[in-house]
Amino acid sequence: MDKIKIRGGKQLNGEIFISGAKNAALPLICASLLTDETVTLTNMPILSDIKSMNLLLEQLGTKIDAFDDFVDGHPTKTYSYRTQELTSIAAPYDYVRKMRASYYVLGPLLARAGKVELSLPGGCAIGTRPMDIHLAAMEEMGAKIDIRNGYVYGEVEGRLKGAHIVFRNVSVGATCNVLMAAVLADGITVLENAAKEPEIGDLINLLNDMGAKISGIGTSILTIEGVEKLHGARHKVIPDRIEAGSYAVAAAITGGKIELINAQPNTLKTPMQILQKMGVDVSPTERGILVDASNKKIIGEDIITEPFPGFPTDLQAQFMSLLTVAEGAGMVTETIFENRFMHVPELMRMGANINVHGHASAIVRGVKKLSGAPVMATDLRASFALVLAGLAAEGETIVNRVYHLDRGYEKLEDKLRGVGADIERIKEAEEE
Ligand code: UD1
Numbered sequence: 001m002d003k004i005k006i007r008g009g010k011q012l013n014g015e016i017f018i019s020g021a022k023n024a025a026l027p028l029i030c031a032s033l034l035t036d037e038t039v040t041l042t043n044m045p046i047l048s049d050i051k052s053m054n055l056l057l058e059q060l061g062t063k064i065d066a067f068d069d070f071v072d073g074h075p076t077k078t079y080s081y082r083t084q085e086l087t088s089i090a091a092p093y094d095y096v097r098k099m100r101a102s103y104y105v106l107g108p109l110l111a112r113a114g115k116v117e118l119s120l121p122g123g124c125a126i127g128t129r130p131m132d133i134h135l136a137a138m139e140e141m142g143a144k145i146d147i148r149n150g151y152v153y154g155e156v157e158g159r160l161k162g163a164h165i166v167f168r169n170v171s172v173g174a175t176c177n178v179l180m181a182a183v184l185a186d187g188i189t190v191l192e193n194a195a196k197e198p199e200i201g202d203l204i205n206l207l208n209d210m211g212a213k214i215s216g217i218g219t220s221i222l223t224i225e226g227v228e229k230l231h232g233a234r235h236k237v238i239p240d241r242i243e244a245g246s247y248a249v250a251a252a253i254t255g256g257k258i259e260l261i262n263a264q265p266n267t268l269k270t271p272m273q274i275l276q277k278m279g280v281d282v283s284p285t286e287r288g289i290l291v292d293a294s295n296k297k298i299i300g301e302d303i304i305t306e307p308f309p310g311f312p313t314d315l316q317a318q319f320m321s322l323l324t325v326a327e328g329a330g331m332v333t334e335t336i337f338e339n340r341f342m343h344v345p346e347l348m349r350m351g352a353n354i355n356v357h358g359h360a361s362a363i364v365r366g367v368k369k370l371s372g373a374p375v376m377a378t379d380l381r382a383s384f385a386l387v388l389a390g391l392a393a394e395g396e397t398i399v400n401r402v403y404h405l406d407r408g409y410e411k412l413e414d415k416l417r418g419v420g421a422d423i424e425r426i427k428e429a430e431e432e
Helices: 022-034 048-060 093-098 100-113 132-140 172-182 198-209 241-253 269-277 313-324 344-349 380-392 403-408 412-418
Strands: 003-007 013-017 038-044 063-071 074-082 115-119 144-148 151-155 164-166 188-192 213-215 221-225 233-236 257-261 281-284 288-292 329-333 353-357 361-365 396-399 422-426
Touching: 003 380, 013 412, 022 038, 022 048, 022 074, 022 100, 022 172, 022 198, 038 063, 048 063, 048 074, 048 093, 048 100, 048 403, 093 100, 093 115, 100 115, 100 132, 100 151, 100 172, 132 144, 132 151, 132 164, 132 172, 172 188, 172 198, 172 221, 198 213, 198 233, 241 257, 241 269, 241 288, 241 313, 241 380, 269 281, 269 313, 313 329, 313 344, 313 353, 313 361, 313 380, 344 353, 344 380, 380 396, 380 403, 380 412, 412 422
Parallel strands: 013 257, 038 233, 164 188
Antiparallel strands: 003 396, 003 422, 038 074, 063 074, 115 151, 144 151, 188 221, 213 221, 257 288, 281 288, 329 361, 353 361
């Protein structure tokens, strides 16, 4: 397994191009299953999660063409997806276990084929993560759902039916699945307590371009008027707000100044407000967002994760790294996932002062300096938090289990090296 080696203490300055959003791209890929025409997605990030989703779709009968492309002079990928005919309706365990987001085939397969076999994803490092909200919604739309041998078997006679669905709590994944199921349903679906994440807006825009009739974008009540058929479309994936937020912290934690090219300020209001409260200058520019922490003292601040537009749980670990070197203390409260402090013991091995209270909150008291250490994390964002700590630490940090980072951060070492970090990837073969 590859490792990342960082020699900390370098101030990071320059610009970083923000790639297309992984969490937008994954449901967009699955939306292509809803038509027999071609759906083309541009500004796609080059990530292992995208490769995994592509493999799953190929297994369902999708023909995929990949093209090298450019967005604002930066190399990206464009993919065309065409599913003339579904050759399978199954998402087997081997796919789902590698990537939970495989559950995005649930809605499209039920809508198009009236049938689905989906391995249940089970828990993961950050919590139990059940699928009950997705499945209850499919049942309300007329599907028969049966769970056996670790699989969900779903079936519907004829078309799914429009329904009035109220989520018991906000779920990004279930909102996407309901949207993708309801667009081809018979009648009108009203979804209350829907998630409002920008990635959902991106999905709605693609679906509407394919001929769907969805209103309420950006609000918690979505109305979907079912249509009989959808057609092909071409769509540019939105920039990744979590990648942008992560590199914003890289600027802050090294006392540097980085312009995040293509970052969208309206998708990052809460985390940028927190950064400002912590003493960092953050301002929108013509090309994105400028984060300037040069000659600034980082001050402790409380953070609470919430559904959008609140502070994203996917930036909690990275901001905690920043708090470890702040002046004063900050309390971090995690309200979305029940086990998302796996990075804490690793940060403490680097000299951080953190006190976890139960599962939901942690007090972080800033220390003068972290010191480099070999570390590893059990999930994507926690792994990036350790990279950030390594950038600020004295000495050398080795981050193990790099495959987590490759799931969600495109060209991480190149991007960080481009702003002055001393960072390299050690390939497995190069290790002694
Ligand atoms: C998505 C994101 C993930 C992000 C999360 C919250 C993708 C691929 N992943 O995950 O990066 O951290 O949103 O912003 O986009 N829940 C249930 N039952 C369900 C569904 C969810 O109890 O049927 C719970 C979850 O366990 C969690 C909470 O609801 O506690 C929110 O989860 P959800 O918004 O569904 O997260 P994902 O869509 O899995």
